[in-house]
Amino acid sequence: MQSTLLRTILNRLLSLSGATPPKRLITEDEALRLTALPPSATLDLLTVAGTVRAFCKPNATFTCGIVNGKSGICPENCAFCAQSSHYATSADRYPLLDDQTLLRQAEKLFKAGALRFGIVTSGTALNEAELDRVCLAAERITRETGIQLCGSLGQLTKDRAIRLRQAGFTTYHHNLETAASYFPTICTTHDYADDMETIRIARAAGLRVCCGGIFGLGESWAQRVELAETLHELDVDSIPLNFLNPIPGTPLASRQKLSPAEALRCIALFRLLHPSRDILVCGGRPQTLGSWQSWLFLAGANGLMTGDYLTTTGSSFESDAAMMATLGLLSKSDSF
Numbered sequence: 001m002q003s004t005l006l007r008t009i010l011n012r013l014l015s016l017s018g019a020t021p022p023k024r025l026i027t028e029d030e031a032l033r034l035t036a037l038p039p040s041a042t043l044d045l046l047t048v049a050g051t052v053r054a055f056c057k058p059n060a061t062f063t064c065g066i067v068n069g070k071s072g073i074c075p076e077n078c079a080f081c082a083q084s085s086h087y088a089t090s091a092d093r094y095p096l097l098d099d100q101t102l103l104r105q106a107e108k109l110f111k112a113g114a115l116r117f118g119i120v121t122s123g124t125a126l127n128e129a130e131l132d133r134v135c136l137a138a139e140r141i142t143r144e145t146g147i148q149l150c151g152s153l154g155q156l157t158k159d160r161a162i163r164l165r166q167a168g169f170t171t172y173h174h175n176l177e178t179a180a181s182y183f184p185t186i187c188t189t190h191d192y193a194d195d196m197e198t199i200r201i202a203r204a205a206g207l208r209v210c211c212g213g214i215f216g217l218g219e220s221w222a223q224r225v226e227l228a229e230t231l232h233e234l235d236v237d238s239i240p241l242n243f244l245n246p247i248p249g250t251p252l253a254s255r256q257k258l259s260p261a262e263a264l265r266c267i268a269l270f271r272l273l274h275p276s277r278d279i280l281v282c283g284g285r286p287q288t289l290g291s292w293q294s295w296l297f298l299a300g301a302n303g304l305m306t307g308d309y310l311t312t313t314g315s316s317f318e319s320d321a322a323m324m325a326t327l328g329l330l331s332k333s334d335s336f
Contacts (some may be wrong), residue, residue, distance in 0.1 A: 142168030271300025
């Protein structure tokens with residue numbers, strides 16, 4: 001192992017044998033130093049991150065899936081998003097799905113072995129009628145399946161968060177997308193502080209919080225570390241990592257996708273910065289990692305989103321199950 005810092009981190013981990021996995025294993029300064037390691041250190045970096053995953057999240061591999069419950073016509077101008085009304089894309093546009101359709105999708109994912117089902121809706125927030133329908137669907141899904149329920153329904157108020165929890169939602173997903181210092185480059189229709197407040201509201205209501213971002217938007221490595229530090233501040237439970245899949249018609253349509261090596265190093269960095277948290281790989285996985293997808297576990301992830309994404313194609317349940325079976329990985333409910 002050529003890096004003294006990586007050897008130090010590995011020894012630090014081994015000295016914790018038998019102890020409760022820590023919330024922190026490296027400092028912000030050490031994280032920045034890791035981002036400067038040469039390409040020749042990539043395999044060592046992934047090996048250390050994978051060892052941290054094995055120590056801190058043993059046998060805790062899981063899959064989740066989502067449904068695009070309401071698509072398009074979003075008033076926000078997020079530069080990566082096919083569903084923004086500010087851009088001309090080929091994304092579908094339709095109102096909130098009915099509870100029977102949402103239930104069928106939840107049943108499909110449950111039968112495929114997914115641990116968690118996420119209902120995702122476009123727009124800044126649901127209106128009252130939409131909230132009523134989502135809560136009705138949540139009650140049916142909770143009553144008629146064994147899958148755990150996640151909501152990604154935009155910004156929250158305290159009362160709405162409590163109502164979602166009472167309807168059966170156990171997790172709330174709300175990405176920050178990128179670092180606060182880079183966010184104005186990506187979105188100008190709402191403030192970063194609004195997203196942070198929604199995360200705080202969800203946690204205060206007793207919901208488990210799933211919050212991460214997208215890599216490949218043009219952010220620097222320092223801004224990736226900045227995002228990770230903000231997630232520490234918010235004490236999130238699960239961190240979904242996405243990779244930009246450039247969508248024609250959006251401002252980022254001409255950006256190049258990250259290389260598999262850079263994407264894997266992003267995963268490793270977040271595992272080392274968040275050793276005890278669930279880290280899952282979501283949007284852009286097959287497009288960015290390609291034949292290197294199985295390496296996401298070596299890089300430190302312990303979960304993945306299976307099936308299609310909001311407006312793009314993902315990996316099939318069958319191919320993901322085959323990949324995980326080859327690696328001897330099973331879905332474990334005790335990871336939640």
